[in-house]
Amino acid sequence: MTAERVNPPELSPPTGFSHAVVATGSRLVFLAGQTALDTDGKLVGDTLPEQFERALTNLLGALHAAGGTPAALTRVTVYATDIADYRRHAPELGRIWRDLAGRDYPAMAVVQVTRLWDETALVELDGFAVLP
DSSP states (O other): OEEEEEOOTTSOOOSSSBSEEEEEOSEEEEEEEEOSBOTTSOBOOSSHHHHHHHHHHHHHHHHHHTTOOGGGEEEEEEEESOHHHHHHTHHHHHHHHHHHHOSOOOEEEEEEOSOOSSTTOOEEEEEEEEEO
């Protein structure tokens, strides 16, 4: 798979995302929404950064099981129950992202939602990837 990150100079500088990703490959992997559930199905973490780290770990685990790496991610959507809290923690969330997924950023969106399937979940991530 090849992925070209496209960040046109006429758009605002991207921070922690790419404006567009052009991917060439033969397999699409659609990743279901992941929250901070552990292997027993229990939500872990009381803070947004704790839950974000677990949700991203779960998303990357599903991607790995499908044969992909973080660099194959082409699109990720983050659903947060409190966008102001998300913005407050953005530097820490960025560090968590870089530690787990590196700096090959996918196209991303962050959306505030009223609540998630797991009532105590603060964040959920879904996305898709392109594999060779």
